[in-house]
Amino acid sequence: MTHHPTALWGTAVSPRRASLAGVAQDSIAGGAGIPVPVFLPGMGLDRRSWARVLRRAGGTVVPLPGMGRRAAVGGVDALADELLGRLGEEPVVLVGHSQSCQVAVAVGARDPRVVGLLLLGPTTDPRLLRRGRLATRWARTAVHEPWWQVPLLLAQWLTTGPRRMVELWRRTSRDRTDQRLRGVTVPVVVVRGSRDALCPRDWVQQLAQLAPRGRLVELPGAAHMTPQTDPDDVVRLLRELAASAVVHARAVTVRPARPEDAAALHRVSVAAIQESAAGHYDQRQRDAWAGRRTEEGHRLLVERTRTLVAEVDGGVAGFASVALAPVGQLRAGEVDQLFVDPAHGGRGVARTLLAAVDDAARAAGLRRLETHASWRAAPVFERCGWTRGEVETVDVRGVRLTRVAMRRELPGAPG
Numbered sequence: 243m244t245h246h247p248t249a250l251w252g253t254a255v256s257p258r259r260a261s262l263a264g265v266a267q268d269s270i271a272g273g274a275g276i277p278v279p280v281f282l283p284g285m286g287l288d289r290r291s292w293a294r295v296l297r298r299a300g301g302t303v304v305p306l307p308g309m310g311r312r313a314a315v316g317g318v319d320a321l322a323d324e325l326l327g328r329l330g331e332e333p334v335v336l337v338g339h340s341q342s343c344q345v346a347v348a349v350g351a352r353d354p355r356v357v358g359l360l361l362l363g364p365t366t367d368p369r370l371l372r373r374g375r376l377a378t379r380w381a382r383t384a385v386h387e388p389w390w391q392v393p394l395l396l397a398q399w400l401t402t403g404p405r406r407m408v409e410l411w412r413r414t415s416r417d418r419t420d421q422r423l424r425g426v427t428v429p430v431v432v433v434r435g436s437r438d439a440l441c442p443r444d445w446v447q448q449l450a451q452l453a454p455r456g457r458l459v460e461l462p463g464a465a466h467m468t469p470q471t472d473p474d475d476v477v478r479l480l481r482e483l484a485a486s487a488v489v490h491a492r493a494v495t496v497r498p499a500r501p502e503d504a505a506a507l508h509r510v511s512v513a514a515i516q517e518s519a520a521g522h523y524d525q526r527q528r529d530a531w532a533g534r535r536t537e538e539g540h541r542l543l544v545e546r547t548r549t550l551v552a553e554v555d556g557g558v559a560g561f562a563s564v565a566l567a568p569v570g571q572l573r574a575g576e577v578d579q580l581f582v583d584p585a586h587g588g589r590g591v592a593r594t595l596l597a598a599v600d601d602a603a604r605a606a607g608l609r610r611l612e613t614h615a616s617w618r619a620a621p622v623f624e625r626c627g628w629t630r631g632e633v634e635t636v637d638v639r640g641v642r643l644t645r646v647a648m649r650r651e652l653p654g655a656p657g
């Protein structure tokens with residue numbers, strides 16, 4: 243069954259219940275592969291803060307301690323664990339508001355079920371950790387909020403209780419959402435009301451830039467309570483985000499390589515070198531690089547490393563390999579190969595492969611990855627959360643080539 247992205251959560255698809263363990267459900271629209279929107283209330287708020295959005299989009303609200311639940315509050319990682327325990331098997335788009343964005347980001351950096359993040363007024367700008375400044379910013383924002391919200395806000399704050407709200411602030415506000423965002427490789431939309439002094443423009447700009455696939459949207463005239471005051475805009479952004487996540491998630495699948503893939507892997511790597519890397523290496527260099535590769539070499543690669551194959555419409559579109567333990571000259575965590583068939587370039591195949599490499603490495607208990615990237619691949623690794631190191635010069639069959647050392651600390655890897 244195919245779903246047109248614009249039909250997401252609209253009238254064209256029928257409501258169903260998602261398998262979110264132990265969570266009271268509102269209607270969820272969608273079908274196989276369509277991400278479920280999961281809404282997280284902000285500090286002191288509860289499911290009522292999402293009521294207007296839910297009426298338009300359907301979805302599920304997960305109240306957490308200090309954010310709709312009157313329960314002891316742990317740190318961001320403990321809150322993330324609790325949320326992870328509530329997710330089912332389906333892909334989800336997490337929608338955070340204010341303080342809950344920190345939990346959404348922590349989960350987005352850790353779990354492949356999360357295919358997109360919508361962050362409304364994300365906290366916590368480190369400049370607001372001083373109490374006086376926070377109070378001033380809060381007052382400057384509050385005057386721009388519509389007054390009809392006051393009874394609604396008070397009712398929610400009373401449900402969560404001031405004690406848990408203070409606890410939440412103490413436990414989470416120093417956590418570095420900005421740093422965690424570097425490790426979120428799914429699309430992230432950061433949203434700010436133009437009158438939100440709790441969430442200054444330069445702060446959200448920085449967040450959108452740090453997320454490898456981040457983008458910033460400003461809602462003119464809005465302040466901090468956008469789920470309550472601007473539900474139409476929130477739903478529009480959510481639909482756009484989910485549609486891109488669906489297209490991305492559906493087009494490419496990843497499976498472990500088999501020895502009989504060797505011929506296809508050889509073909510893809512030679513084509514990628516000769517065509518995709520042509521802007522960065524001259525013909526002599528490409529001939530030397532491609533000429534070193536053999537079908538037998540690819541068969542050994544499959545046997546010795548974790549090699550992952552990306553498929554599009556049932557055919558091999560690319561592959562990556564990572565050494566999960568030292569083998570030959572490779573160190574544990576070394577990503578030795580990343581090649582995408584030029585016919586499938588530019589549609590997220592490399593990104594999907596690198597996400598699968600992350601998962602494999604994390605499952606093997608590795609904490610960091612390294613590679614020696616071509617000039618063609620370096621910006622792609624960078625977009626996927628890797629950082630550049632030194633430029634290296636290598637001799638390949640008597641021809642000099644340069645490349646760049648790169649590394650990645652795996653977010654969410656065991657301490």
Ligand SMILES: CC(C)(COP(=O)(O)OP(=O)(O)OC[C@H]1O[C@@H](n2cnc3c(N)ncnc32)[C@H](O)[C@@H]1OP(=O)(O)O)[C@@H](O)C(=O)NCCC(=O)NCCS
Nearest residue numbers: 514518581582587588589590591592593616619621622625
């Ligand atoms: C490098 C290569 C693997 C990229 O594969 P790809 O499937 O086209 O890459 P993707 O579409 O997954 O791109 C991943 C991200 O990098 C970005 N990106 C791709 N090329 C980029 C470039 N030249 N500059 C900046 N960003 C780039 C994409 O926009 C995408 O980011 P987004 O998802 O946020 O939009 C492929 O071109 C290739 O095989 N090249 C030749 C061989 C090679 O150099 N291999 C590496 C050996 S180390």
